[in-house]
Amino acid sequence: MSATTNKYNLGLKSWFHSGLPWIWLNAAAVSASLILVIGLLLLIAVRGLGHFWPKDVYEISHQQPDNRVYRVIGERIRTEPVGIQRLLDAGMQIDAGDRSQIERSLIKTGNRDITGLDFRWILDINILSENTPADITVLERKEWGAFYGYIKEIREANTIINSGATQYGLLNEKLAEVHQLLSQAKSIEKDKIGKLNYELERLRLKQRKLELKNKAGTASNTDIQQRQQALESQYQIYFQQLQELNNAAARTTVIMEAMGGERVEISLANIVRAYQPNDMSVFGKLIFYLAKLWEFVSEDPREANTEGGIFPAIFGTIIMVLLMSVVVTPFGVVAAVYLYEYANQGVLTRLIRVAVNNLAGVPSIVYGVFGLGFFVYTLGGGIDQLFYPENLPAPTFGTPGLIWASLTLALLTVPVVIVSTEEGLSRVPSAIREGAFALGATKAETIWKTILPISSPAIMTGLILAIARAAGEVAPLMLVGVVKLAPSLPLDGNFPYLHLDRKFMHLGFHIYDVGFQSPNVEAARPLVYATALLLVLIIIVLNLTAIYIRNNLREKYKVHDN
Amino acid sequence: MSYPLQQTVTAEAPETPCIETSKLSAYYKSKQALHDVSITIPENKVTAFIGPSGCGKSTLLRSFNRLNDLVDGFRLDGNISIHGQNIYSPDVYVPELRSRVGMVFQKPNPFPASIVDNIAYGLRLKGIRKSTMIHEMVEWALRSVYLWDEVKDRLNDNALSLSGGQQQRLIIARAIVMQPKVLLLDEPASALDPIATFKLEQLIQNLKDQYTVVIVTHNMQQAGRVSDYTAFMYMGKLIEYDLTATLFTNPKERLTEDYITGAYG
Ligand SMILES: Nc1ncnc2c1ncn2[C@@H]1O[C@H](COP(=O)(O)OP(=O)(O)O)[C@@H](O)[C@H]1O
Ligand SMILES: [Mg+2]
Numbered sequence: 001m002s003a004t005t006n007k008y009n010l011g012l013k014s015w016f017h018s019g020l021p022w023i024w025l026n027a028a029a030v031s032a033s034l035i036l037v038i039g040l041l042l043l044i045a046v047r048g049l050g051h052f053w054p055k056d057v058y059e060i061s062h063q064q065p066d067n068r069v070y071r072v073i074g075e076r077i078r079t080e081p082v083g084i085q086r087l088l089d090a091g092m093q094i095d096a097g098d099r100s101q102i103e104r105s106l107i108k109t110g111n112r113d114i115t116g117l118d119f120r121w122i123l124d125i126n127i128l129s130e131n132t133p134a135d136i137t138v139l140e141r142k143e144w145g146a147f148y149g150y151i152k153e154i155r156e157a158n159t160i161i162n163s164g165a166t167q168y169g170l171l172n173e174k175l176a177e178v179h180q181l182l183s184q185a186k187s188i189e190k191d192k193i194g195k196l197n198y199e200l201e202r203l204r205l206k207q208r209k210l211e212l213k214n215k216a217g218t219a220s221n222t223d224i225q226q227r228q229q230a231l232e233s234q235y236q237i238y239f240q241q242l243q244e245l246n247n248a249a250a251r252t253t254v255i256m257e258a259m260g261g262e263r264v265e266i267s268l269a270n271i272v273r274a275y276q277p278n279d280m281s282v283f284g285k286l287i288f289y290l291a292k293l294w295e296f297v298s299e300d301p302r303e304a305n306t307e308g309g310i311f312p313a314i315f316g317t318i319i320m321v322l323l324m325s326v327v328v329t330p331f332g333v334v335a336a337v338y339l340y341e342y343a344n345q346g347v348l349t350r351l352i353r354v355a356v357n358n359l360a361g362v363p364s365i366v367y368g369v370f371g372l373g374f375f376v377y378t379l380g381g382g383i384d385q386l387f388y389p390e391n392l393p394a395p396t397f398g399t400p401g402l403i404w405a406s407l408t409l410a411l412l413t414v415p416v417v418i419v420s421t422e423e424g425l426s427r428v429p430s431a432i433r434e435g436a437f438a439l440g441a442t443k444a445e446t447i448w449k450t451i452l453p454i455s456s457p458a459i460m461t462g463l464i465l466a467i468a469r470a471a472g473e474v475a476p477l478m479l480v481g482v483v484k485l486a487p488s489l490p491l492d493g494n495f496p497y498l499h500l501d502r503k504f505m506h507l508g509f510h511i512y513d514v515g516f517q518s519p520n521v522e523a524a525r526p527l528v529y530a531t532a533l534l535l536v537l538i539i540i541v542l543n544l545t546a547i548y549i550r551n552n553l554r555e556k557y558k559v560h561d562n
Numbered sequence: 563m564s565y566p567l568q569q570t571v572t573a574e575a576p577e578t579p580c581i582e583t584s585k586l587s588a589y590y591k592s593k594q595a596l597h598d599v600s601i602t603i604p605e606n607k608v609t610a611f612i613g614p615s616g617c618g619k620s621t622l623l624r625s626f627n628r629l630n631d632l633v634d635g636f637r638l639d640g641n642i643s644i645h646g647q648n649i650y651s652p653d654v655y656v657p658e659l660r661s662r663v664g665m666v667f668q669k670p671n672p673f674p675a676s677i678v679d680n681i682a683y684g685l686r687l688k689g690i691r692k693s694t695m696i697h698e699m700v701e702w703a704l705r706s707v708y709l710w711d712e713v714k715d716r717l718n719d720n721a722l723s724l725s726g727g728q729q730q731r732l733i734i735a736r737a738i739v740m741q742p743k744v745l746l747l748d749e750p751a752s753a754l755d756p757i758a759t760f761k762l763e764q765l766i767q768n769l770k771d772q773y774t775v776v777i778v779t780h781n782m783q784q785a786g787r788v789s790d791y792t793a794f795m796y797m798g799k800l801i802e803y804d805l806t807a808t809l810f811t812n813p814k815e816r817l818t819e820d821y822i823t824g825a826y827g
Contacts, residue, residue, distance in 0.1 A: 431671035435667065438627060439687060439737070440684060440688070
């Protein structure tokens with residue numbers, strides 16, 4: 001050992017004084033946070049995204065306590081150990097030797113229309129045999145969930161058109177035809193009939209307006225009636241077409257054999273897709289997976305939100321956040337400019353500033369209550385009285401809706417924008433202000449032309465924080481406009497295109513609804529994860545966009561920091 | 563006329579007064595920064611304010627374009643008139659006054675915008691929108707400060723990409739494009755290297771043909787090189803004011819002599 005080491009290496013104490021433990025502590029804290037965040041994302045990603053991968057479907061023979069042998073067809077969701085004692089206590093008779101735990105598997109059997117439940121537990125010791133026959137077919141249906149079984153016959157208008165080896169191919173062919181018909185029907189229903197209904201409603205309201213003004217029976221009223229009649233007859237034509245298409249679609253059916261041997265006839269119009277997972281190659285599975293993923297983000301939900309997609313919720317979340325941004329930015333900036341640039345910097349201003357800062361800490365549900373009481377009932381009710389009397393007592397704006405949700409969230413997030421804008425204003429170098437004044441700019445010109453552009457990155461920072469908070473907020477939204485299932489998007493082809501009064505769906509609320517309000521908890525669980533993942537992704541994308549804009553602004557409005 | 567003290571001035575052509583102050587006292591809250599300053603600054607000459615740091619040079623200078631109005635708690639007693647107009651009278655529209663009295667600061671303070679937009683800033687405030695006109699005036703201003711040849715190919719580049727000396731000349735161009743009568747320079751060269759300083763001083767020499775230039779500097783050589791008249795200030799008071807040549811070679815006051823001989827820092 002050299003003298004140097006003796007001198008500087010005095011053991012624990014000097015190690016402590018060197019500051020190294022502090023650095024290690026910091027590093028450990030950062031790592032722990034990182035691991036937690038990454039772990040969280042990974043968990044929801046794996047759980048959520050795994051759901052769409054086609055799983056093998058097993059045909060399992062298992063013996064019940066009464067010694068009869070049953071056949072079960074389904075996907076194995078998971079296997080877990082269970083204590084014998086618990087099963088004995090539950091009144092089961094099992095012979096497990098001297099083991100205290102045995103394995104049991106959760107099988108998704110689908111066929112809810114026949115069996116009443118989608119899932120069942122099977123004790124592994126009761127399984128006699130299990131295999132994965134290639135010709136097991138899974139039907140994803142619009143109602144009653146999935147169906148697992150074997151194709152027996154395909155019928156068109158009650159005549160058997162095929163039975164034999166190529167059934168699966170034929171089923172898919174017929175399915176494509178039926179889907180073609182259905183999409184025609186849907187376009188008539190949504191676009192054409194939807195537009196008619198919209199027009200009719202407008203005419204009805206016009207008529208009501210005339211009635212309210214005591215002008216029933218005038219020329220314009222008869223005009224309205226004529227228009228109504230024309231629309232009605234047009235409606236009849238469309239309705240006829242719709243029925244024909246629906247009938248044509250319903251003609252083709254498939255006879256399936258379920259696991260208990262029952263034969264079930266299923267209309268192809270009720271089938272979303274048919275596939276044979278045991279027979280798929282990895283590549284086929286991948287294609288299927290991507291199709292399912294696309295369906296998830298682009299389609300409407302089905303079956304009490306446990307099937308189909310979540311597009312309306314994605315759309316609702318984004319449009320609400322955008323609307324909120326449009327409202328909160330000018331509001332917050334104007335307030336901050338007043339507080340920082342114009343208000344007398346006295347006790348009152350300081351008090352207001354403290355109040356604004358503390359507003360950010362008010363529980364969000366309180367904002368929801370305020371939004372309901374003030375925006376929806378008072379403001380919305382007032383608007384209805386003034387502008388939509390013909391609609392009453394049915395409310396137009398006097399009911400929770402998109403605009404009120406956005407306003408409530410804007411109110412919730414405006415403190416953040418004010419605080420960071422003020423911060424930005426205070427960081428504009430006084431040399432720049434004086435430069436503008438010295439050229440003969442008035443205060444307003446200085447603020448608008450020089451100070452606000454330079455503060456714009458700080459304003460964006462405020463907006464970023466606001467978006468992050470708003471996009472994840474659920475509690476107040478339940479009071480002011482979010483619903484579990486909205487009949488139509490807030491944006492469509494009918495004037496005024498953006499319907500601020502409509503109720504909308506939201507990913508955060510969707511998670512709550514699917515996960516905790518669903519009648520079918522097991523089926524909904526993966527969707528909870530997938531939806532959560534999507535919500536996180538959307539917030540990330542919104543934030544990255546804002547950050548990108550901010551960085552550009554920063555680059556553009558960089559100043560000397562003197 | 564209460565002109566630079568007596569006789570020597572008469573050697574030259576008689577001067578027209580431009581800025582006149584009488585019994586000017588200035589306060590920041592309760593702190594008095596100027597004591598009874600009376601000075602008459604001649605037109606189309608360069609006048610330098612010298613004196614130790616904190617003696618009130620900037621305060622006096624910034625009173626000429628009422629920039630001190632922005633300072634909370636600033637108060638002024640006495641009178642300032644520019645071309646005979648009392649600039650603190652209530653009917654003066656301050657932004658208009660400032661567009662007539664240009665100012666250049668210690669550190670270059672370009673706006674975070676292109677070279678053109680920096681110079682056009684004041685023109686646009688005046689309501690000049692025609693781009694051909696703006697471009698003509700921008701070119702004229704840049705030529706006046708000898709910057710045109712250096713930047714004519716990158717007029718739309720950010721002004722912050724220029725060097726310190728170029729930036730300071732840009733700021734002068736930004737001021738003179740407004741065609742002011744008076745140009746106030748507050749230690750314009752203190753952040754510049756010697757070569758940039760030299761160019762700036764040459765520029766100042768040429769500016770006096772068209773502008774009344776008032777320059778604050780703590781560099782006495784600089785005052786000697788660029789100015790026609792020099793005022794020495796000390797602790798908020800105007801101690802001595804004379805032709806630069808006279809003040810430097812033959813100061814009347816003891817304080818002035820001590821200062822210019824470097825008796826203190
Ligand atoms: N904004 C201000 N607030 C308070 N006091 C100030 C302010 N500006 C200058 N002063 C004071 O006024 C006096 C004169 O300052 P200044 O005119 O800047 O001096 P100089 O430019 O000669 O160095 C100094 O004592 C300074 O501390
Ligand atoms: Mg100074």
